[in-house]
Amino acid sequence: MTGNRKWNNGETNNQNKKAKIVCTENLAHEYSRRDENGNIIEIVRAIDGVDIEVEQGDFIAILGANGSGKSTFAKHLNGLLYPTEGAVYIDGIDTTQKEKLLTVRRTAGMVFQNPDNQIISNVVEEDVGFGPENLGVPTMEIRKRVLDCLKSVRMQSYRKRSPNHLSGGQKQRVAIAGIMAMRPKCIILDEATAMLDPVGRLEIMDTIRSLNQEEKLTIILITHYMEEVTKADYVYVMQEGKVALKGTPREVFACTEKLTECRLTIPKITQLAQELNRAGLPVPGDVLSEEELLACLKI
Amino acid sequence: MSLILQNVSFTYDRGGSNEKQALTNIDLEIGSQEFTAIVGHTGSGKSTLMQLLNGLEKATEGKIYFHGRDIYEKGFSMKELRSKVGLVFQYPEHQLFESTVLKDVAFGPRNMGWENLQIELNAFQALKEVGIGEELFDSSPLALSGGQKRRVALAGVLAMQPEILVLDEPMAGLDPAGRQDIFQMLSRLHQERNISILFASHSMDDVAEYAKRMIVMHEGKIVLDGPPRKIFRYEKELKQIGLDIPSVTKVMHRLRDRGIEIDDSCLTVQESAAEIVQWYRKGAIE
Numbered sequence: 001m002t003g004n005r006k007w008n009n010g011e012t013n014n015q016n017k018k019a020k021i022v023c024t025e026n027l028a029h030e031y032s033r034r035d036e037n038g039n040i041i042e043i044v045r046a047i048d049g050v051d052i053e054v055e056q057g058d059f060i061a062i063l064g065a066n067g068s069g070k071s072t073f074a075k076h077l078n079g080l081l082y083p084t085e086g087a088v089y090i091d092g093i094d095t096t097q098k099e100k101l102l103t104v105r106r107t108a109g110m111v112f113q114n115p116d117n118q119i120i121s122n123v124v125e126e127d128v129g130f131g132p133e134n135l136g137v138p139t140m141e142i143r144k145r146v147l148d149c150l151k152s153v154r155m156q157s158y159r160k161r162s163p164n165h166l167s168g169g170q171k172q173r174v175a176i177a178g179i180m181a182m183r184p185k186c187i188i189l190d191e192a193t194a195m196l197d198p199v200g201r202l203e204i205m206d207t208i209r210s211l212n213q214e215e216k217l218t219i220i221l222i223t224h225y226m227e228e229v230t231k232a233d234y235v236y237v238m239q240e241g242k243v244a245l246k247g248t249p250r251e252v253f254a255c256t257e258k259l260t261e262c263r264l265t266i267p268k269i270t271q272l273a274q275e276l277n278r279a280g281l282p283v284p285g286d287v288l289s290e291e292e293l294l295a296c297l298k299i
Numbered sequence: 300m301s302l303i304l305q306n307v308s309f310t311y312d313r314g315g316s317n318e319k320q321a322l323t324n325i326d327l328e329i330g331s332q333e334f335t336a337i338v339g340h341t342g343s344g345k346s347t348l349m350q351l352l353n354g355l356e357k358a359t360e361g362k363i364y365f366h367g368r369d370i371y372e373k374g375f376s377m378k379e380l381r382s383k384v385g386l387v388f389q390y391p392e393h394q395l396f397e398s399t400v401l402k403d404v405a406f407g408p409r410n411m412g413w414e415n416l417q418i419e420l421n422a423f424q425a426l427k428e429v430g431i432g433e434e435l436f437d438s439s440p441l442a443l444s445g446g447q448k449r450r451v452a453l454a455g456v457l458a459m460q461p462e463i464l465v466l467d468e469p470m471a472g473l474d475p476a477g478r479q480d481i482f483q484m485l486s487r488l489h490q491e492r493n494i495s496i497l498f499a500s501h502s503m504d505d506v507a508e509y510a511k512r513m514i515v516m517h518e519g520k521i522v523l524d525g526p527p528r529k530i531f532r533y534e535k536e537l538k539q540i541g542l543d544i545p546s547v548t549k550v551m552h553r554l555r556d557r558g559i560e561i562d563d564s565c566l567t568v569q570e571s572a573a574e575i576v577q578w579y580r581k582g583a584i585e
Contacts (some may be wrong), residue, residue: 269547297554
């Protein structure tokens, strides 16, 4: 399908780009490694020809091993890095247009791995208000947004508290509220659950699912926890800077061998279903959840 | 060989404005031959407990015995304790700092005042054990990949020739294959060098697969201690304290809830599959 699109005439192509919230075209990023004297010793192609299109309101997951290029990719989506080759369009805007950078960052907000690196204020509500304040939003409007956003991540009762005394999951929810307060169309979470305990991880997953479903926010989730992507609309798997696999979670998790080659795995429930399938039980090998598995066993 | 904690409590900033009791009346024995997981949600006291074990923090109450000797007694060598009980922090690769891999790994042994030959030998052996090839010994540790850096950091602790290895979330941030590599390495050290392993983890699947014993912490206390197979029976209790059980064990519990006579203590995919297949075939014959 992507192959065909390339042969379309320029006009249709352009319209396509504008309709997508995120669109990358043959994106490549190279960086050079230097020795102590500053001489270039190696050029690393961290991303190598990535075409990804995301529709407004989609929930997309990007999987990949350490060093597969997924974080480098994410940094292109809000102008923290620029392409060496190819292009990135956010809501139709080319990210290399310097005068539009603020619009790009307001459209696509990013949540990072370590909650402690993202909180700057001593009071939760001030932290959430920091973004819109910098954008020059009127005070009354900021107040309203802060309250709304803390409600949508279910942290409103903590608004007067110090972020230092919150758990990791709570801090990440405050960070998400801070992004929400800038009214983005898309949120990118770069391994935002990696440092959290199981409850914290669930809190974040519930939060982003409800933002996606109720507020129709586009979600791009970067992770290597297989269980987190089972509810995504679409999954991309990265390997050595390229997209190695793409499809619905069901389609992607059917490719056990390819995933292993990418240093990944499939969810335990799917592994169990595949074992049962092999033993001749009426369970398909692409089961993604406990409920589904129990339903197949007719109990 | 053993490490015994007797009625140990620990309070941060005692008497200060941020006073916080992190551990309360801990009784614990860590023997040789252990492969033990410590689980608990953030703030349950896991990391504090780990730091007490090698003398990095001092218990505010209670006693700790290493090889039968009170570690807080006058004349007890803390230096010795820190080499015998090796502590690996979370994200240990952030602490690499020397100009070469070999120098970084030799830093600990050098501080012990050992002879040069001994230092080099230990560093060399430790790097071999974590699977870092000789071609990387003279590289800058900062030039390595994330997984390699973590293994170099681990080698730095191994070079001190510990009897117990205490690891605070050694798998955090690694991809599935990286997690497996670390576990295989720990299993090998456990079997071949008889090192006792104590690791903190948030992944119940990893705990189910690798640990022989599991210690559950909540609000600074040990609330459960035993083999994972027994502990994971307490699904409701574990959930109440912010933990969970392995996903396949959960399936077995749900089957059991629906009145199916099945052994619901299964921990791995293979075990659960075998049990379900057996139950299904029995039903088909009847």
